[in-house]
Each structure stands twice: as C-alpha cells, then as structure tokens.
Amino acid sequence: QVQMVESGGGLVQAGGSLRLSCAASGRTFSDYAMGWFRQAPGQEREFVAGIDWSGSSSTYADAVKGRFAISRDRGKNTMYLQMNNLKPEDTATYYCNEGHSLSSVIVGNVALDSWGQGTQVTVST
Numbered sequence: 001q002v003q004m005v006e007s008g009g010g011l012v013q014a015g016g017s018l019r020l021s022c023a024a025s026g027r028t029f030s031d032y033a034m035g036w037f038r039q040a041p042g043q044e045r046e047f048v049a050g051i052d053w054s055g056s057s058s059t060y061a062d063a064v065k066g067r068f069a070i071s072r073d074r075g076k077n078t079m080y081l082q083m084n085n086l087k088p089e090d091t092a093t094y095y096c097n098e099g100h101s102l103s104s105v106i107v108g109n110v111a112l113d114s115w116g117q118g119t120q121v122t123v124s125t
Helices: 102-106
Strands: 003-007 010-013 018-025 033-039 046-051 058-060 068-073 078-083 092-099 119-124
Touching: 003 092, 018 033, 018 092, 018 119, 033 068, 033 078, 033 102, 046 068, 046 078, 046 102, 058 068, 058 102, 092 102
Parallel strands: 010 119
Antiparallel strands: 003 018, 018 078, 033 046, 033 092, 046 058, 068 078, 092 119
C-alpha cells in the first residue's frame, strides 16, 4: 500500500523559510504528477502547487506564486516544497498526493484516497 510521508514543517516567523519533503513508501511515484495541498483549521483542503511526472512543468496557486517552489527528485522518489517569505496565512497542515496528470492534481483529483498525516506549518507574526 502506497503511503505519503510529509516532513519539514515547523514554527517560523513571518518572512522566514521552510522546506517541506514528501516521500512515498510502497512504490515509486516517478510516473505520476505530484502536488502539495494544505488545510487550515476550519477550512477545506486546497491546492498549493503541482509538478508533472518529469519535473519540467509546475503550477502554483495564486496565493503562493512567486514565494513557493516545487521540485522533485525522481531518483530519490521525493518531492519538495521550498517556501520563502512565509506569511501567517500560510499556516496550515501541508499534505502531498499524486495524480495521473498535472491537470488532475490542480483540481484535487488525486490518485490516493488515503492522505498522509501531513506536516504542520505555523507562521507567527
């Protein structure tokens, strides 16, 4: 059974940076598009960033564009999210998942029904 394991979250002041990692256990996800999502308390999970299977194409939610950068290392079966200039509104639990295409990831049509535990990002003022 494939499971996603997110890590790298923490408490940071506004303007700071964090780098999140997503690793897959169970099989390789190198042939899948991947995405980062986040969920703040009382809110629905939302798309943050996505990357295609090759790593050559990526897309971002407007709220994080220019501040976040998604990447993947297919050899290590790992995906990353570099988050710079963090804002208090970025506070959320961050999750990763995969999809059959970048387009499907963008709309939240993910391949895994079971989400990982996520990693908490808290940005203080």
